[in-house]
Amino acid sequence: MKPIVALALAAPVLVCPRLAQAENGGPLFYSDDAALLSGAAIALPADPASVHYNPAGLGALKRARVSVNGSLFGVRIRSINGALVTEADGQRSSLDLDSIDFVSTPTGITAAFSLHPAVTLGLGFYTTERDIQSAVDDDTMTLPSLDAIATQRIDLQLDTTKYQAGAALGFALSDSVRLGVGVFGIYATQDAYVQFTVDVDDAQGRAGFESVTARLATTAWGILPTAGFQWDVTPAVHLALVAKAPEIMLAASADSAGTAAVGSTFVDPPVVALEVYEAQSDTDKVEMLAPARFALGASFDPTPMVRVALEAEVSLPVDNQELGVRHEVVANGRLGVRYQVAPGLVLGSGLFTDLASAPLGESLGSRRVHYFGTTLGGTLLTPLSVGGSTDPDAIILTTTLAVRYAVGIGEARTTTYDGGVSYGTTDVVFHDVTPYTGSAILF
Numbered sequence: 534m535k536p537i538v539a540l541a542l543a544a545p546v547l548v549c550p551r552l553a554q555a556e557n558g559g560p561l562f563y564s565d566d567a568a569l570l571s572g573a574a575i576a577l578p579a580d581p582a583s584v585h586y587n588p589a590g591l592g593a594l595k596r597a598r599v600s601v602n603g604s605l606f607g608v609r610i611r612s613i614n615g616a617l618v619t620e621a622d623g624q625r626s627s628l629d630l631d632s633i634d635f636v637s638t639p640t641g642i643t644a645a646f647s648l649h650p651a652v653t654l655g656l657g658f659y660t661t662e663r664d665i666q667s668a669v670d671d672d673t674m675t676l677p678s679l680d681a682i683a684t685q686r687i688d689l690q691l692d693t694t695k696y697q698a699g700a701a702l703g704f705a706l707s708d709s710v711r712l713g714v715g716v717f718g719i720y721a722t723q724d725a726y727v728q729f730t731v732d733v734d735d736a737q738g739r740a741g742f743e744s745v746t747a748r749l750a751t752t753a754w755g756i757l758p759t760a761g762f763q764w765d766v767t768p769a770v771h772l773a774l775v776a777k778a779p780e781i782m783l784a785a786s787a788d789s790a791g792t793a794a795v796g797s798t799f800v801d802p803p804v805v806a807l808e809v810y811e812a813q814s815d816t817d818k819v820e821m822l823a824p825a826r827f828a829l830g831a832s833f834d835p836t837p838m839v840r841v842a843l844e845a846e847v848s849l850p851v852d853n854q855e856l857g858v859r860h861e862v863v864a865n866g867r868l869g870v871r872y873q874v875a876p877g878l879v880l881g882s883g884l885f886t887d888l889a890s891a892p893l894g895e896s897l898g899s900r901r902v903h904y905f906g907t908t909l910g911g912t913l914l915t916p917l918s919v920g921g922s923t924d925p926d927a928i929i930l931t932t933t934l935a936v937r938y939a940v941g942i943g944e945a946r947t948t949t950y951d952g953g954v955s956y957g958t959t960d961v962v963f964h965d966v967t968p969y970t971g972s973a974i975l976f
Contacts, residue, residue, distance in 0.1 A: 561967070562908075563641035563659055564600060565933035568969040569881025570869025571908045573842035576773035576830040578711070578763060581643045581973065584655035584701045587761035587775045587830075588713025591653040591703025597646050602933070602971035603639040610964040611666065613945040616898060617687055617729075619674070620951035626674040628687045630898050630945075636967075638663040638694075651705040655715075662695035662721070668898075679799060681735035688728040689898060695721040697757065709765035719755040719780055719822075724748075727897070733799075741797035753785040755822055769834040773844075779851065780823035786815045824851045824860045824890065838873040842883075848890050863890040869908070879912040887939065893946055895956060902943035902963055910935020910969065933971040940964055 564582030567574040574580055575587040581598040583590030613630040620626075638660050645655040671686040701715030726748045733741040761775045789812045796805040830844030844867050851860040869883025887904035912933040941963035949955045 561638075561640045561660065561663070562935075562937070562969055563602065563643065563657075565602070565912050565931060565971045565973060566871065566881075568602070568908060568933060568935040568937075568971060569871050569879065569883070569910050569912065570840075570842045571867050571883025571885040571906075571937075573830060573832075573844045573867040573869045573883060573885075575761065575775045575828050575844050576763065576771045576832040576842060578765065578771055581645045581655070582641065582657070583703065583713065583761075584643055584645070584657035584699075584715060585641070585659055585697070587763065587773055588655065588701035588703055588715040588759060589711040589761035589763040589773065589775075591645055591655045591701060591713055592651070592705035592711035592763070594645050594653045594655075594703070595647060595650075597644075598973060599644045600641075600931075600971060600973035601639070601643075602641050602969060603637075607636045607965070607967035609634045609636060609664070609666075609966075611668075611961070612963075613668075613898065613900070613947070613959065613961055615947050615959055616945065618947065618949040619685060620949065621674070621683070622676045622678050624674040624676065626672045626683070626685055628670045628672055628685060630668040630687075630689055631670065632666050632668040634665050634667060636663055636665050640969075653703045653705075655701045655703065656699075657701070658698045659696065660694065661697050662693060664691065664693045666691040676733065679733065679735060681733050681739070681741075681799075683731055683733045686728075686730045688726075690724075690726040691898075692724045693722070695719070699757075701759070711763040713761045713763075715759045717757040717759070719753075719757055721753045721755075722751065724750045733797075735799075739798045741795075741799050743793075743795040745791070745793045747789070747791035749787065749789045751785065751787045753782050753822065755780050755782040757781070771832045773828075773830045773832075775826075775828045775830075777826045777828075779821045779825045779849075782820045782822040784815075784817045786813070788813050821851055821853055822858060825849045840871045841869070842871075843868045859892055860890040861892065863888045877914045879914070881911070881935070882909045883907065885939075889943065893944060893958065895946060897946065897948050900943060900945040900961060902941035902945075902961065904939040904941045904963075904965065906937060906939030906965070908935055908937045912971075928974065931971070931973045933969065935969040935971075937967045937969065938965070 562568040563585045578593035580590050581600050610633050615627045616630040617628040641659045643657045647653050668689045673684045697717040699717030703713040705711050728746045730744045757780050758778045763773045765771050793808045826848045828846040832842040834840050847864045850862050865886045867885040871881035873879045884907050889901045893901040915930040917928040944958045945961045947957040947959050
């Protein structure tokens with residue numbers, strides 16, 4: 534019974550969840566053009582989602598606009614082989630964390646209004662992170678010293694959401710130069726739950742069990758200032774620069790709870806033990822939660838029907854040991870092409886990278902994955918005219934459908950228990966398919 538008891542004592546170390554950092558920088562899109570151009574949107578003048586991408590772009594908006602967009606049942610396929618390995622009594626058992634998760638979320642609501650020929654106000658609410666992961670696995674191994682069979686099972690549930698809501702002002706300093714500033718409030722939540730169980734049975738009817746559960750729920754509130762610049766070098770060439778300050782955490786709370794139970798009839802007298810823990814913490818200490826980012830972009834219109842957009846973004850390092858938040862310097866790129874094939878139809882496609890800035894963590898299921906992907910989509914433009922009028926200022930409805938596919942290549946943390954706890958890594962390949970739907974009204 535010694536291997537079983539020892540494993541029960543080690544299990545809380547193996548399965549205790551940790552506050553996870555955002556896996557990567559930007560898997561979601563917040564405007565139709567951003568979805569068609571793989572997110573290369575900071576140099577686009579008059580884009581309503583400039584509230585999020587580059588507030589300077591609001592300065593070019595001369596018409597009010599309201600847009601709503603979201604993703605419908607995105608699919609994330611992830612597999613971590615040998616995530617938890619147990620070696621006991623000369624035997625070996627391996628548990629995998631494999632999951633196919635469906636994620637659905639409204640990603641953005643944007644409204645923009647012209648306050649003055651040179652000043653435009655933008656309001657936005659965005660889901661900047663949304664992830665659900667559910668992984669379950671079980672395995673059996675023999676224990677020769679007990680002439681018994683042990684069945685292990687792990688159940689991992691993660692639910693992460695992050696919102697941004699705020700306002701921005703765009704200023705047209707001239708017909709070709711624009712500046713913008715914005716500020717967002719941030720609200721982030723994460724709920725992590727892990728359960729690990731072992732059941733042992735032999736032919737004589739003896740039995741043993743252990744069960745360990747751990748749960749961590751966290752919330753954080755913060756603020757994010759942004760600033761941007763756009764310059765129309767010519768009517769067909771646009772340059773842009775965006776600076777996003779570090780995300781500043783203003784307050785946070787965490788609630789954790791767990792149980793560890795073990796029982797056995799392999800010994801005389803039989804043993805049963807139960808341990809319960811619960812903890813809560815709150816902080817209002819101002820902390821840096823995510824890194825500052827700087828992006829440089831450009832868009833070109835080689836013909837009136839074609840737009841090419843590209844940008845590069847650099848994320849600066851963060852090392853907050855108290856919160857366990859670390860980010861390294863990383864650079865990402867985005868490139869997209871949009872083509873108006875007919876007066877009422879626009880098609881677009883592009884390529885992007887989404888490299889991880891956080892190092893590989895030590896907790897079970899941690900991963901460091903770099904994503905490389907593409908997008909493809911189209912927008913229908915429907916003018917609403919009265920009596921057959923072709924007024925260029927008529928109300929226009931837009932409907933956009935697009936899809937984002939990314940392959941993630943990287944490594945994940947593995948944990949081995951063989952009387953002690955040791956850590957390793959395994960190579961992983963993930964797949965992420967996220968559709969995009971968007972509707973907007975220009976009036």
